[in-house]
Each structure stands twice: as C-alpha cells, then as structure tokens.
Amino acid sequence: MEEFEINLEELRQGIPGFTEAAGSFLAEAASYCLYKSGHESGVFLVSNDEEKKIRINWDRELSKDIESTWKDEQELVEFAAAGIALPLALLLTSYTDIQRAKKGSRADFWLGRKDENGFPILEALLEVSGIMKENDGNTIKTRVTQKKRQIKKTPYGNLPAYVIVIEFSQPKANFQSI
Amino acid sequence: MSNEFVTMHQIAMEFVDEARLATQKGETKVARLFFQKAFALEKVVATATPQEDQYRLTRSVFLRSAATLAIDSRFYQEAIDLTNLALKTNPHPALRFEIEELAEIATTKQANQQKIKNIKGKLVAVDLPSLQIKVQVIDSQIFIPIRVSEQLLVEIVQQYWNKVIIVQGVTHSDGFTELKEIKHAA
Numbered sequence: 577m578e579e580f581e582i583n584l585e586e587l588r589q590g591i592p593g594f595t596e597a598a599g600s601f602l603a604e605a606a607s608y609c610l611y612k613s614g615h616e617s618g619v620f621l622v623s624n625d626e627e628k629k630i631r632i633n634w635d636r637e638l639s640k641d642i643e644s645t646w647k648d649e650q651e652l653v654e655f656a657a658a659g660i661a662l663p664l665a666l667l668l669t670s671y672t673d674i675q676r677a678k679k680g681s682r683a684d685f686w687l688g689r690k691d692e693n694g695f696p697i698l699e700a701l702l703e704v705s706g707i708m709k710e711n712d713g714n715t716i717k718t719r720v721t722q723k724k725r726q727i728k729k730t731p732y733g734n735l736p737a738y739v740i741v742i743e744f745s746q747p748k749a750n751f752q753s754i
Numbered sequence: 755m756s757n758e759f760v761t762m763h764q765i766a767m768e769f770v771d772e773a774r775l776a777t778q779k780g781e782t783k784v785a786r787l788f789f790q791k792a793f794a795l796e797k798v799v800a801t802a803t804p805q806e807d808q809y810r811l812t813r814s815v816f817l818r819s820a821a822t823l824a825i826d827s828r829f830y831q832e833a834i835d836l837t838n839l840a841l842k843t844n845p846h847p848a849l850r851f852e853i854e855e856l857a858e859i860a861t862t863k864q865a866n867q868q869k870i871k872n873i874k875g876k877l878v879a880v881d882l883p884s885l886q887i888k889v890q891v892i893d894s895q896i897f898i899p900i901r902v903s904e905q906l907l908v909e910i911v912q913q914y915w916n917k918v919i920i921v922q923g924v925t926h927s928d929g930f931t932e933l934k935e936i937k938h939a940a
Contacts (some may be wrong), residue, residue, distance in 0.1 A: 595764055675760075676767045677815075686815065694757040695804065698812040732848045735811070 577629050580638045582663045584618060584634040587613040593674040593696065606659030607634040608642050609652055613708065621660070621742070624716070624750040630664065632747075642664050649708060653744070657706025658684075660749070661740035665702055668751055669738065674702070687738065700736035703727060709745040724754055759799045763816070766795040773849070774863055781830070787825060793823035793832070800836065803842065816851040821856045830864035831926070833857075869925045873898055874939055877914045880907070887911070887933075889921055902933045910936060 584603040590596040610619060610632060621630040624636040639645075646652040662674055662685070671687035677694050685702040703723045707714055737754040773788035800816035803809050817840035824833035837857035845853055879888035879897070885907060886899045900923050902910060910933075918939040923931035 593760065593764075595761075596763065598768075654892075675763065677819075688812070690760075691804075691808075695759060695809075696812060697808055698815055712791075731851050735848050 577627060580628060580630045580664075580665070580667050582630055582632050582660060584632065584659065585595050585636065587659060587663055588636075591666065591674065592672055592690070593676075594662070595713040602655055602659035602662065603634065604638075604642070604659075605646065605652055606632070606657075607636070608638055608646055609706075609708070610657030610747065611638060612652075613747065615744075615747065619747060621747045621749045624752070628749075630667075630749060633663070646730075653706040653708050656744065657740075658704050660742050661702070661704040664740060664749060664751065665738060665751035669700075669753075672699065673697075676680065699731055700738060701727060703737070703739045705739070705741045707741065707743045710743050710748075716743050716748060720750050720752055724752065727754055759802055762795040763799045766792040766799070769795070770823070789823055789826040790829070793820060793827045793829065796820040796823050797832070798834070801839070810844060811846045811848070813843065814846040814853065817845075818849055818853050818856065821853070821860070825856065825860055825863065826869070828863075830860045830867060833860035834864065867926075870934070871923045871925055871931055873900075873921045873923065874918070875921070876916060876918055877910070878916065879913055882907070889919070892918065898931065900931050900933050906933070914938070 583740070584607050587603040588596065588600045590599045617632070617634045619632055621632060623630070661750060665674065665687060666672065672689045673684045673696055675688070675698060677684060677686055686698040686700070687702050688699040690696055693718045703726070705719050705723060707716060707719060710716055719741045720739055723741070724750050726739045727733060739752045740754065741750040756917070765937070769788045769792035773785045773792065773855045774786035776788060796816065797820045800820040803813040803816050817836050821833045821836040824830070824836060834857060837853050837860065873889055873891060875889040875891040875898070877887055878890045880886070881888070881899070885904055886901055887910060888897045888899050890897050900921060914936060920937055920939050921933065922935040924934055925931045
C-alpha cells in the first residue's frame, strides 16, 4: 500500500491558489472534524481502491471556542472535506494549482497550473464532498455517483474532472477521475 | 506581477462569501455592495487574462464569473459587455452556452430596468465633451441632460436649438437618460 502524508499545518501556510487565511480556515475545519469523529493527529485515511493510505497530521491544539465556531455540522463537513481534498488533489494529480470557482457555478474548484508569470491556467474540474458518518442512505459510493452524474450532465462534461469524497468516521477518501 | 491577479480573484471570492452571508441575513443592500466589490476585482482579472490558446478555458471562466457578478451587482451593461467580449474571443465550448445564457439574462434585466421618459421642453444647452444636450422643461427651471450620439449631436443642435421639442429618452441604471427620439412639439 502506497503511503502519503498531508500536514494540515502546511495548509495553514497556504497552498497554491489559497491564502494563509483560507488555508487556516480549512485546516481548522479538517482537524476539528477528524477530532469530533474520534481521531487524533496521525490518523490514516484509506483510499477507495485500498491502495493508498494518507496520514493526516496536525500540531495545533484545538481552541476552546472551536465547538461554538463550528456549530453548523453541514458547513463543518463541507470545509473539512475541502481541507483534506485540496492537498490530496495536489498529491494525487499532476496539477500544481487550485482556484476557487465562483459559487453558483457548476464546479467547486479548478485544478491547473500557473504560467511563468504566476497567472493561473485552469485545466480540470474538482468536485469535493464530505460525509460525517456513512450510513445506508448516505454512502460514499452514492455521493460519488451523484457528483459524477452532476458533472456529466453539464457542458463541462468533456473537461477532465475529479471527484473527491471524504468520510470522516472511518475515515476514508474516495478519489475518482472522470 | 500576475500573482496580484490571483490575490484579486481570491479576495473577490471572499467578497462573494460575504455577499451570500448578507443575503442570508436579508441585508440585500450590503450584499450588493459586496458583489460590486467582488465584481470590480474579478473584472480586472478577467480582462487581464492572456489571449493565447492555453488560456482559453481560464479566460472563459473568469469572464463568465465577472459577468455573473456584474448581474449580481445590477451592472447589466457591464455584464452585456463582458459576455460580448467572451463570445468574441473564442470562448471555450464548455462555457459557451452558459455565457450566452448570461448575456440573455443581462439583456432582459437591463430592458426591465430601463425607464422610458417623455419630456416636453426647449433645447437650451449643449455639453460637447459629454455628448449631452440639455432640455429645459416648459415653464420650469428644470434642466434635463440627455445623452446623444456623436453623429447626431450637430444635426440635433442645428435643427432644434431653442425650439419647443418632445424628447423620448431611456433612463439607464446609472441615472443617465439616452435619446431615443426627438421631434418638434406640435
């Protein structure tokens, strides 16, 4: 099994296409969501093909106000999934840059690279989704299928696209290219 | 230097978040101000995107994004201009339909927003640099500036100067009235 590592402290320093502030926000959501699911720093996420293990590390202690900050579980899971999926996309694809898509557009993020002047070149879609705890009515597999179908239906259907779904209780990561 | 554009896009997206939050709270005026800030930044990024083929998707995405924000800001003419620019500059096929849809939405919204105004008065002044004529409303001290095209300006002045006229104009969202029709009052 291939092993990867995501250090959420690095996310706090910003990743390509994301400021330190945005990275910190996502890192906090990701570490709290894993903690809330009973995990500690160093926990492994297993990929859908069970060929990859991704260790998630964080150093910072969670603030005492974190519970009141992240009262809305749906919001927490959404941002926490992005906090893990974005570094994961950079690890598992050849793309080196991520840009946020405008809300209301048909994608969550754009993957790509930067030109020699630092200007982004968008090349592929990235859809991210999170599940706090998988159950019969809400499985990773169903979520991936929904997301894939969603992309296929749109005019973006012919672009390279990726779907990443993170499940926090086990925890698992499903990475699919379309 | 181009990293400034990345920062601008990131900040624009943060303003969009703020706008959504304000909308959720029912603060529509505040939301529109945030959309306008986001639009101002995203337009700079969109229009700065290089023309080469490798940026085709990027350019279409940013132009579409800026046009959407222009609609959110109620800057419909800006949205029309940006969608026109996107459609003229070889849009990516994945986004062509969405851009055409946006152009239609902006045009419809602009048409609904414009108000037709009929004014009876005298043509008493001309502001050449601003391409405006000024009509004094009959029996009043009210002067209404009306924007006219450069081609028509001289002809209008020659034909209607100091005469009682009836002007039909369209008032745009920026407050300016644009000439649609001018004739002598009966």
